[in-house]
Amino acid sequence: MTDRRKWAIAALTAVAIVAMRHPTPNIRLLTHDIGDPRPHRVQAAVDLGLVGVSVLYTWTAR
Numbered sequence: 001m002t003d004r005r006k007w008a009i010a011a012l013t014a015v016a017i018v019a020m021r022h023p024t025p026n027i028r029l030l031t032h033d034i035g036d037p038r039p040h041r042v043q044a045a046v047d048l049g050l051v052g053v054s055v056l057y058t059w060t061a062r
Helices: 003-019
Strands: 040-047 052-059
Touching: none
Parallel strands: none
Antiparallel strands: 040 052
């Protein structure tokens, strides 16, 4: 392989990696009754620049 061909393959690989869409998981955990008009909840969020995490936890108190 020539150097030119190696650089072309490396460039195409780099473009493919940058163009890929990063996965964005959406996980939900529902723990309160549907009929509860005012469930208790705790909410938190952390943003680290490239990665963000948001947590919402709800529960029903009898």
